[in-house]
Amino acid sequence: MSDALNYLVKARPEAMTHYFAFLKDAGKHLDPKTRDLISVITKVHAQTERGFRQYLGRALRDGCTPMEVLDALLMAFPALGLAKIVWAVDIILAMNLPEFKPEAMSSKGQWHDVMAAAELKPGEVQRVDCDGRGLFVYRDKKDIRVYDSRCPHQSTNIPHLALDGLTLTCPKHEWAFDVSTGECIKKGNSPLRRWESKVVKGRLLALW
Ligand code: FES
Known part of the structure; x- marks a missing residue:
């Protein structure tokens, strides 16, 4: 949330509580991906870069594909116009998101070889770079979890x-x-993005 909204929540909690309740209620019949895409479009329309980055990340985490994001932008052309669509795409390019690279968009999700599973001891976390993506890999007694390093x-x-x-x-x-767990424990409200993973012949693989 922006500093301005944080300020208003503190200064005018009664009014702002109604505002947030309205936003929550207004989207309750939509599935999460549709809600996310509408939020992305509203941020592009208002040209609020921080909000756009945040809602784009949420949309991808909730399962929207880059093609769906681009479709939403293009479908909103009558409201946004080309200049705002280009503004949004410039930000996407500056974010350097691997899934928006043309070669990644034309292929389905692929398994990537992350590391030897034995390199990670129970209770340990490592940051790994794999095929252009930063990852945090955590191992507990039974499970290995692979998270995207992007906030x-x-x-x-x-x-x-x-x-x-x-x-x-x-x-x-x-x-x-x-x-x-990947959960956010301070300040924010969204978890780390987790990638599906498996161990095959001693190698940790992750799907994106
Ligand atoms: S980008 Fe804002 S907390 Fe990570």
């Missing part, structure tokens, strides 16, 4: 130094995450 807030690529034990704190606005 769900505004897609900052979180570095290894942001890790303190099992807590990962994004350097940009200090949202903090528990890497054993």
Whole structure:
């Protein structure tokens, strides 16, 4: 949330509570992806870059494909016009999201070889770069979890130094995450994006 909205929540909690309740209720019959895409379009229409980055990240996390995002932008052409669509695409390019690369968009999800599973001890976290994507990989006694290193807030690529034990704190606005669950535990409200993974012949593979 922006500093201005945070301020209004503190200064005028009665009014702002109604505002947020209205937004929640207004989308309750829509599936999450549709809601996300409408939110993305509203942010492009208002040209609020921070909001656009945040809602784009949420849409991708909820399962929208890059093609669906581009379709939503193009379908909104009568309201947005070409200049705002180009504004949004420039931001997407600046975010350097691997899934928006043309070669990735033309292929279905693929399994990527991340590392030897044995390199990770139970309770350990490692940051790994794999095929152009940053990952945090956590192992507990039964399971290995693979998370995208991009912050769900505004897609900052979180570095290894942001890790303190099992807590990962994004350097940009200090949202903090528990890497054993991926949940956001401070400041924000969205979890890390988790990729499906499996171990085959001792190699950890992740799907994106
Ligand atoms: S980009 Fe804002 S907390 Fe990570």
